[in-house]
Amino acid sequence: MRLARRRTVSITQETSLLFRSPISRRSVAAAALALAAGALLPAAAGAQQQFPSKPVRIITPFPVGGGPDGVARLVADKLSRAWGQPVVVENRPGGNGFIAIDAWKRGAKDGHDLLVLDNVHLAAYPALFKKLPYDPAKDFDALLPLFKAYFFFTVPANSKYKTVGDLIADAKANPGKLNYGSWSVGNPVHLGSELFESATGTQMEHVIYKETTQLYTSVSTGELAFALGTSATAGPLQRAGKLRFLAAAAPQRVAAFPDVPTVAESGGPKGFEVTGWNAIAVPQGLPAAVTDKIKRDIEKGLAEADVQEKFKSFGYEPFPTTREQFNQFVQSETRRFGEVIKKANVSLD
Numbered sequence: 001m002r003l004a005r006r007r008t009v010s011i012t013q014e015t016s017l018l019f020r021s022p023i024s025r026r027s028v029a030a031a032a033l034a035l036a037a038g039a040l041l042p043a044a045a046g047a048q049q050q051f052p053s054k055p056v057r058i059i060t061p062f063p064v065g066g067g068p069d070g071v072a073r074l075v076a077d078k079l080s081r082a083w084g085q086p087v088v089v090e091n092r093p094g095g096n097g098f099i100a101i102d103a104w105k106r107g108a109k110d111g112h113d114l115l116v117l118d119n120v121h122l123a124a125y126p127a128l129f130k131k132l133p134y135d136p137a138k139d140f141d142a143l144l145p146l147f148k149a150y151f152f153f154t155v156p157a158n159s160k161y162k163t164v165g166d167l168i169a170d171a172k173a174n175p176g177k178l179n180y181g182s183w184s185v186g187n188p189v190h191l192g193s194e195l196f197e198s199a200t201g202t203q204m205e206h207v208i209y210k211e212t213t214q215l216y217t218s219v220s221t222g223e224l225a226f227a228l229g230t231s232a233t234a235g236p237l238q239r240a241g242k243l244r245f246l247a248a249a250a251p252q253r254v255a256a257f258p259d260v261p262t263v264a265e266s267g268g269p270k271g272f273e274v275t276g277w278n279a280i281a282v283p284q285g286l287p288a289a290v291t292d293k294i295k296r297d298i299e300k301g302l303a304e305a306d307v308q309e310k311f312k313s314f315g316y317e318p319f320p321t322t323r324e325q326f327n328q329f330v331q332s333e334t335r336r337f338g339e340v341i342k343k344a345n346v347s348l349d
Helices: 002-018 025-049 067-083 095-105 119-128 164-173 188-200 212-220 231-239 288-302 305-314 323-344
Strands: 056-060 087-091 113-118 140-150 152-156 179-182 205-208 227-229 243-248 275-283
Touching (some): 056 067, 056 095, 067 087, 067 140, 067 275, 067 305, 095 119, 113 119, 119 323, 140 288, 140 305, 152 164, 152 212, 152 231, 164 188, 164 243, 179 188, 179 212, 179 227, 188 205, 212 227, 212 243, 275 288
Parallel strands (some): 056 087, 056 113, 179 205
Antiparallel strands (some): 113 275, 140 275, 152 227, 152 243
16 A cells, blocks of 8 residues: 555656646546556556465474375475475374464464364364364365375284174174274274264274374284274284285275275175365465465475375375365265264264
């Protein structure tokens, strides 16, 4: 506004000089309007083009070193190169992700602070908590998913279960005696297992561990009958031959593990699917030019060959989708999680 007022003064001075000449008042008015347009249009265009105008943060609720952190750092590197601005990852783990979300809410609301969320934050917590410190529908614009990871049924390497059908039969014969594990209440592993119980009409015991390494070690030693796990979390012990992937909770076989059948192929319920996914969120109400640029440039970075190779090593898969399709998917996941949570009578309040 200060620049515009200065230009207006200049135009007024020029106009007063022109009125002293024989030129008509109509011509002078047209000239004044042209000068004003010339002064203001480039400034407006420049305002749209200058994002980002300062360093950008990607705030994540995940700790340093895991697969989600690795993807966030890949995205940060690609954006930094594309934007000519530093893009840093800020890890704020703990507190159900609320610590990271609070830090993001107190940050910039102009797109310079991005937030990583997963399916639990966006789709499960609304049913798990009666009151959340955020409103997924009002606080976030879930711009695009970064990746998805399918879960596998992991069992000890020497497990008697050769198929998911074997596991179901044993669970039905011994109600409440088979156990499975996860690292907390309400995470995808827990809710996926609850969904499995519901789909198969079985009842099993849920054992909670503090750390994922503890969880999958307990699977490998036979303390647990099974646990759902991704290639990133359970893969190291699977590659070491200490546990086995019984089946993939996916609509088709996972490309990195073509010899592992789907749950349906292994005698389990048809269409049974458990995925984990991370998404980039921005504040609601950002200009379309900003959100489109962020989405477009992240998608370009994710499509590059080195990122795709990293995805394979993490056991992740690309998740290309439009904003409308992704919003519909999140709504569908919210309904699905809500039904499972209600039936299992699970709450974190």
